[in-house]
Amino acid sequence: MKYSSLKVSLLIPFFFYSNYGFSEEITAQGADKVRDFYNEEHFIIEEPEAGEQSPASGKPQTINGVRIGPGDDKTGYETTGYTTNSVAITARQGIKADLIRVVENPPLGLPEIPVPVDNPLTAEKINLGRKLFFDRRLSLNDTFSCAMCHVPEQGFTSHEVEKAVGLEGRSNRRNSPSIYNTAYLERLFHDNRETSLENQIWGPLLSKNEMAMTSFGHVLQKLSTLKDYDGLFEAAFDGEGANILTLGKAFASYQRVLVSGNSAFDRWYFANEENAISDQAKRGFELFRGKGQCISCHSVGEKTALFTDKLAHNTGLGFKRSMGKKPEKERMLIAPGTYAYVKKSKKDLVGHPEMADVGVYEVTQNPDDRWKYRTPTLRNVILTAPYMHDGSMPDLKEVIAFYNQGGMLKNESGFPNVTQSPLIQPLGLTENEINDLIAFMETLTGDNIAEVISDAFSTPVGDTTNEH
């Protein structure tokens, strides 16, 4: 991108003004209007570089008619070349999938799915869990389901905000983690505080800044008033109705089968399909396990790869957020390719102070655990922007750049980050090497994404009705 505060291209911005007939010749009057909007006196304008690839190159794929990515695509919004690529809400239709088959046949590259003995997977439980997952009535004011933050076509996370926003707009401190392949985790949440998928659901249901139900009993009582659940728990749990355990088991059953493997990488690495990935991606993998040292935490095994060691580490980012200085003013995007500077003092007038986040320390109370967060899997990583536990990095390039310079060992005042992992070191990766690494990570997308999204779309969103 080219930075230009004064030289505003007359051609591209003219499209903003000429709402029809934009192929006409640009008149002097038209040019004035362009200057008027891309008001160089007020704003900073980012145009696409001459010859820069159209933003379309990064736009979401469509597979079998299913958009893999947000229906409201903002790829390229950073420059004036942005064009919308929106799909209708009514196009969100899907076909139910046979999700349970992954239990018998885990996808290439992934181990068998661990299933607790007291919660064997059944189609009934998965169906019930999925219905619950998309039910907005399970919140205090009927506006929040799990899927409002874990949006299926957005990698079961949210591309639209860095940090999750909960009931009544309450702030959360962290980015919504993806649900893909959580079946393999013994500990859940960014700070590893929860011990099973069966337990996990109660955190979001009862957190005041998530779904804000007020008690276990409140949730169960509310469920009992929803006629469309009549008999569903009993059918799924051998006659047992909704209770603290069966609710957790139903949610867990749906989430457990959202596994995604058999990626291009898996076919190359585990099934020796030589042409499954590009030479650039292969170079990227060599960097991944060599110079980049990524593999130290994003583990790859002999027969399978979870791309996470499941452990928590201090990479320097949490420390930076908590202990680093905030700039006095920040550049903010206010329209496509149009930026303004906003002073911190103005932001503070309309915002509550940022909430502290000390990572795993908050669970263990051990100072050695300050600013540690669990290593996320890299499977489907291109589907789960923005990145890191706080969603502060918009793309993989920025993530790699952060690691490349070695985290943050001390803040601006010299205060040391004593718990930063020794694995985080300056890497000396070149621009080409960073691109190779990204090419490799792009090969980690599972082959069933379109099917899983379509399956999610086949589930009605639970909203209040008066039709019983």
Added chain:
Amino acid sequence: MKAHHLKAKNIIEFGLNFNTGREKQPYVTISTKQYKLSVLVLMRIVNLGDDMNIKKFISKPLKVLAPFVAASVMATNPVMADETCMSPYMVKIVGQEDFVYVWTLGVEGLGDGQDKMVTVDVNPKSDNYGKVIASESVGGRNEAHHSGFTDDRKYLWAGGLDSNKIFIFDVHTDPAKATLVKTIDDFVSKSGGVVGPHTTYALPGRMIITGLSNNQDHGGRTALVEYTNGGEYIDTYWMPTDDNLQGAHKGGQFADGYGYDVRALPSKNVMLTSSFTGWSNYMMDFGAMLGDAEAMKRFGNTMVIWDLHTRKPKQVLDVPGAPLEVRCAWKPENQYCFSTTALTSQIVLLHDNDNDGMWQADNVSDIANPADIPLPVDISIQSDDALLWVNTFLDGMTRAYDITDPHAPKEVYSKKIGNQVNMVSSSWDGKRLYYTTSLLGNWDKKAQDNDQFIKLYHWDGKEMTEQFVIDFHAEKLGRAHQMRFGAYSLYGKTAKVEQAKNPIVAMSK
């Protein structure tokens, strides 16, 4: 599709928009019942009196009668009273308004903590002038935002952007107390997933409601939703998106599918909609949002021109920077509308100068210094189309722009209203301007800068002088948002003396 619905409801068409005096209308469509109600109310307004044989009057062939009614109105009241931002289909108040209904957001830990419709007595002849005389709590914090009357002005519909509930208040049985009579709680499921009912706007016999979001990703893609005045769902009209423009002409780079406000210009047979942002942003802490690079990409950059009659989108216009309120000029010869962009601080003129049915959006003026992001919010057009009032939230200022040349507005006056300001409502004669402060529950300023009040100013064409202020914090009411005017004269009523004795809240100035 729409014609089918209308036909089923016994429709008549006639050639004048009798409320605005606009001529050369293609037509407007109203139900027979609606027409009769309008005739009744208009007769009150033009002082035809109670002794006239009303039944006989309204039983005449309607197509013959309509121009007569319109002509009568125009002859007696070439400009009608009431605030200037309402539907042209709506019955107007003559002269002094008696009440302002303030749709108020509950604040956790303040008073009863829930949203309420607050009735303020604003008639200077009343003993309760400048006092809160009624407050109707509705339960919950719904993100109370905008409200609008049905065309007969008997009911006030008030939406909750968070809970998606629409609260319907009776304002005609006792205009001194807006009373909750019905709650629509299935707006999302009925509409097929529309979230954030925003503008509740009167069309003949109908309420058209703009959404801000959807139940699938809480983003900005949304729709218009139509209801009958009785609260029965009719249809959903999705904003055009790239994969389904629905026949609309996309002339620029954007078709984001976002929504915000709606206004009708019957003389051109168009509706205009603007675009804001989805639930995640409008509910988020404002400071957090400004620091969230992803969230800042999720603002609307479009306005849509609709066929008013068929409810079909005709054109998608690029208007970058979140165009919010839409206000249309009132004079028959002034067939244009204005909007302002929240983030880029522009006054936008929407017009079809060539009269070829293709609309244009032109940025015609900066608002304050756009680099400061003053955040233009509510706007109000004067009834003679000479001034446009523009409020900017962050500096708490109101500004008057001379729009006699709509292509070149000029700032002619400004005044600081408070630490923050959002809504402005003007009387039709332009002499009274009411201001409130709340923008959104989580966007309002924090701590001591969080002013919450309604203020009345008198405007003499040169200067504004404050008349009263009611502090909504001190009165434990909440955040004061949208204002709508009420009057006894609309319903052939006069003030009851006994009501004037017992205000529930005293004026704090």
